[in-house]
Amino acid sequence: MNRLTRWLCAAALMTFFGSVSMAESRYPSRVVSMMVPYAAGAASDFTARALSGPIAKDLDGQVIVENLGGASGAIAANKVLAAAADGYYLFQGSPSELILPTLVNKSTRYKPEDFQWVAPVAVSPLIVVVRSDLPAHSLDELVDLAKARKDAPLSYGTPGAGTLYNLLGELFIKKTGAQITHVPYKGGAPLIQDLIGGQLDFAFMPYQAIYADYAKQGRLRVIGALSSGKSLPAPFNSVQSSAESKALKAFDFTIWTSYVVKKGTPRPIVERLNAAISASLKDPQARSSLELQAKTVFEPMTVEAGEKFYASEVERYRQLVKTTGYELP
Known part of the structure; x- marks a missing residue:
């Protein structure tokens, strides 16, 4: 050169x-x-x-x-x-x-x-949200209902296949032996709308303050928190935590x-x-x-x-x- x-x-x-x-x-x-x-x-x-x-x-x-x-x-x-x-x-x-x-x-x-x-x-704390008329008011009641619904499995929604929320559904199946049906969405907003509309049974979701309004209006219910601490605001700080659940003690998750x-x-x-x-x-x-x-x-x-x-x-x-x-x- x-x-x-x-x-x-x-x-x-x-x-x-x-x-x-x-x-x-x-x-x-x-x-x-x-x-x-x-x-x-x-x-x-x-x-x-x-x-x-x-x-x-x-x-x-x-x-x-x-x-x-x-x-x-x-x-x-x-x-x-x-x-x-x-x-x-x-x-x-x-x-x-x-x-x-x-x-x-x-x-x-x-x-x-x-x-x-x-x-x-x-x-963010993770919670379990159900449609307003689902006959389950705690994590353990949800597990019992899911186990009883063998012929018509409960449906749960997530923001997509392979997300943490989908893996939580798979872990739910593995830990409880209950069968549940996965319904993927493009995000949390359309998922919640279907939950409110009764087209979906439940979901694992990060907490949002808007859920307090929906719960007060009777449009959905928050039945559990997937963590050992009571990090949710009232009235949700009284819901059953995974640490208090007999069936879901291993579900200690945040995101x-x-x-x-x-x-x-x-x-x-x-x-x-x-x-x-x-x-x-x-x-x-x-x-x-x-x-x-x-x-x-x-x-x-x-x-x-x-x-x-x-x-x-x-x-x-x-x-x-x-x-x-x-x-x-």
Whole structure:
């Protein structure tokens, strides 16, 4: 390689890295999309809309919420991974989209490691919700009813096949011996509407404050909490917890939400987003909105700590899949 060629290569590299550095320093220079992998109106959508304003303020840019349901969140995940690794697509994920599809669905084209952890948001308690006229008022009564319905199994809805809620249904079958029928939806909002309409018997769901209104109106009932603690607001803090249940003692589950970007996003942009999300969780109005939904907001977590947490969660859910023996049909 002659001297001129070496000089041209060096100049090209300097230009490339200089443009990358300038893009990072000017981030964001266009709209940042918060990708929610379910239809508008569900718990995940509520979280994004509570935080989008404070995040935009901290970034001094425009942030929009984009809803894209389908395939248990995989459609939205694939759209984020198909885009450039530049921090302009911020994916709002949970184990149901980031981890479980890669473990139960052989056709899933991505792995948990294809995402770069940015920052956690909150942990949500999981509850069992039933249609208003279902003759079950506790977790144990639900199990007894499911066992008795051999010829016409109870139906349960989830935001999609292979999600945590679907695995909970499989675990329910394994632990109780009762047969129940899975009905997948594109998100929590249409699921709840069918539950209210009586087309569905029950569901495992993250708690939302709107359920208090539905319960008061007699449109559905909350009969149990899938955790040992009484983290739900009144009047639901008196429902039977899994720790109090004879049949479902092993059902100690919550679900976390976090933000991730495509792997390969420049570290300064990842750190900038981490700081913006952490700041948004300190915003009084945003924090109050999340806590009204009985969410436990995460304390600020560095990117490095988050990466370790994410790796441990991947392993934890791998063990859950092994326990259920679940594989997407």
